[in-house]
Amino acid sequence: MISVKPIILCVDDEPANLALLQAVLVPQGYEAIIANNGAEALRIIGKQHVDLILLDIIMPDVDGFTICRNIKKDERFQQIPVIMITVLSSKENRIKGIEAGAEDFISKPFDHEEVLARIKMLLKMKDLANDLKTAYTNINSLTTFGKATIENFDPLSFDFSAQINAIVPRLIRNTSDEIDKPQIVLVGTSDQNNNWTWHQYENVFNEPDTAMVDSNSSFSTIFNLPEKGKSQTVFLNHEDIQKSQLQKFVNALVSFNITVSDAVCYLSRDICILALNYGRDVSTYDAALLDGLVLNILFLKSLSSQMREVENAFEYTVYALARASEVNDYDTGNHILRVGEYSALLARNLKMSDEFIRTIRVQSTLHDVGKICIPPNILKKPEKLTPNEIIEMKEHTLYGAKIIGNHPKLKMGKAIALTHHERYDGTGYPHGLKGGGIPMEGMIVNIVDQYDAMRDVRIYKPAFDHATTYKIITEGDGRTMPRHFDPQVLKAFKESASQLEDLHEEMKK
Ligand SMILES: [Fe+2]
Numbered sequence: 145m146i147s148v149k150p151i152i153l154c155v156d157d158e159p160a161n162l163a164l165l166q167a168v169l170v171p172q173g174y175e176a177i178i179a180n181n182g183a184e185a186l187r188i189i190g191k192q193h194v195d196l197i198l199l200d201i202i203m204p205d206v207d208g209f210t211i212c213r214n215i216k217k218d219e220r221f222q223q224i225p226v227i228m229i230t231v232l233s234s235k236e237n238r239i240k241g242i243e244a245g246a247e248d249f250i251s252k253p254f255d256h257e258e259v260l261a262r263i264k265m266l267l268k269m270k271d272l273a274n275d276l277k278t279a280y281t282n283i284n285s286l287t288t289f290g291k292a293t294i295e296n297f298d299p300l301s302f303d304f305s306a307q308i309n310a311i312v313p314r315l316i317r318n319t320s321d322e323i324d325k326p327q328i329v330l331v332g333t334s335d336q337n338n339n340w341t342w343h344q345y346e347n348v349f350n351e352p353d354t355a356m357v358d359s360n361s362s363f364s365t366i367f368n369l370p371e372k373g374k375s376q377t378v379f380l381n382h383e384d385i386q387k388s389q390l391q392k393f394v395n396a397l398v399s400f401n402i403t404v405s406d407a408v409c410y411l412s413r414d415i416c417i418l419a420l421n422y423g424r425d426v427s428t429y430d431a432a433l434l435d436g437l438v439l440n441i442l443f444l445k446s447l448s449s450q451m452r453e454v455e456n457a458f459e460y461t462v463y464a465l466a467r468a469s470e471v472n473d474y475d476t477g478n479h480i481l482r483v484g485e486y487s488a489l490l491a492r493n494l495k496m497s498d499e500f501i502r503t504i505r506v507q508s509t510l511h512d513v514g515k516i517c518i519p520p521n522i523l524k525k526p527e528k529l530t531p532n533e534i535i536e537m538k539e540h541t542l543y544g545a546k547i548i549g550n551h552p553k554l555k556m557g558k559a560i561a562l563t564h565h566e567r568y569d570g571t572g573y574p575h576g577l578k579g580g581g582i583p584m585e586g587m588i589v590n591i592v593d594q595y596d597a598m599r600d601v602r603i604y605k606p607a608f609d610h611a612t613t614y615k616i617i618t619e620g621d622g623r624t625m626p627r628h629f630d631p632q633v634l635k636a637f638k639e640s641a642s643q644l645e646d647l648h649e650e651m652k653k
């Protein structure tokens with residue numbers, strides 16, 4: 145903590161009165177500064193911090209009432225308490241003083257004890273008002289941040305470290321007069337193997353600065369951390385630190401050029417946050433604020449991991465269903481998984497949203513789920529299919545859409561099952577949709593499904609290499625033609641061709 149004496153500005157045109165006030169105030173631990181007139185008083189409060197003003201009323205140039213009014217109408221100074229000291233003790237003058245904004249009145253000749261008692265009381269009130277204002281600002285900032293976090297909260301892409309990186313710089317002071325904020329914040333996070341990583345956050349020349357300070361977990365071994373699942377919030381001022389469990393930690397920080405004068409700490413087995421060096425004594429209030437902040441982040445973290453578990457179970461079920469559809473089909477190995485990866489690759493090239501990419505990777509695996517309803521003798525027939533068998537085979541698209549059903553979460557999967565054999569020029573099936581009438585996801589799966597089928601050995605054909613397959617898709621072979629594909633998707637296919645080849649190589653059965 146920065147130890148500061150309260151500064152009291154004494155304004156009087158009479159040097160003897162100023163000397164008397166100084167003689168009363170200084171021995172009591174106050175810093176007394178003086179002004180001989182109103183103009184000087186206003187100049188002083190404009191350039192330096194003042195905690196309270198003792199103001200004479202009768203002065204030759206500008207009187208005390210006018211000075212008081214000027215102070216109270218200026219937003220920068222109006223919170224400074226003003227005590228008027230005067231021989232004018234009439235009721236009218238007191239009313240005039242109150243109207244000018246003075247907090248208190250003392251009659252000359254004044255009683256020393258009374259002056260000191262009133263100063264003490266007004267300074268206390270000022271501190272409380274400041275605390276209230278800071279609390280309001282902090283709660284406001286926390287609420288704004290919380291609101292923004294919740295509005296943008298995407299449990300599947302929630303990034304705990306990014307969240308910490310976003311919030312911690314908001315806690316730290318920018319300038320030395322922001323005494324309600326810590327100068328440094330240290331954040332330690334542990335991974336599943338209980339390895340800790342510590343980062344230091346500080347504003348350097350008004351810019352947030354972050355550095356890893358301890359990567360070998362040595363800090364964490366210094367604390368007696370609460371048991372798993374529990375947390376502890378402590379606040380310590382300078383005199384407490386030497387007696388606390390933090391003493392070893394504070395000594396360890398010296399080697400990182402960090403001197404600790406006070407600290408508010410949130411300690412747990414998952415995360416430790418240490419807010420260090422406020423410009424004033426820290427209190428239970430600062431501890432509660434930090435606690436609230438960390439709980440907010442931890443709540444989102446826990447929600448995110450639960451949502452991810454649910455999402456994993458959902459994806460597992462989708463894959464299981466996709467696999468089931470292959471039971472009666474020829475052996476397609478990792479075909480469905482490759483289609484998922486290829487689709488995600490093309491979607492990324494097409495600048496689709498993260499949500500779209502994530503969804504198409506999983507749900508494109510259901511493209512042929514309707515084949516579960518096609519008789520095995522048709523699916524596995526090595527010879528050319530009869531016209532009736534072709535009609536029956538084409539129905540796998542309609543069966544697929546029916547099996548997937550109407551759950552909103554599987555909307556893309558249903559669209560893919562239904563449209564992955566439509567062609568951009570309208571010659572596809574089941575509905576002969578054309579151009580923009582075919583959803584993007586259907587057009588993406590259409591091209592990558594054909595790419596993968598050509599690369600694979602099938603009962604009715606040999607495997608083609610990448611170059612041959614690429615040539616057939618981009619130039620056509622009479623059966624497959626470039627006009628079948630959405631031009632944008634075909635462009636993305638061409639641009640992603642080498643990555644598709646790599647994926648095929650990596651994901652061969
Ligand atoms: Fe199909």
Ligand SMILES: [Fe+2]
Nearest residue numbers: 479511512593
């Ligand atoms: Fe397929």
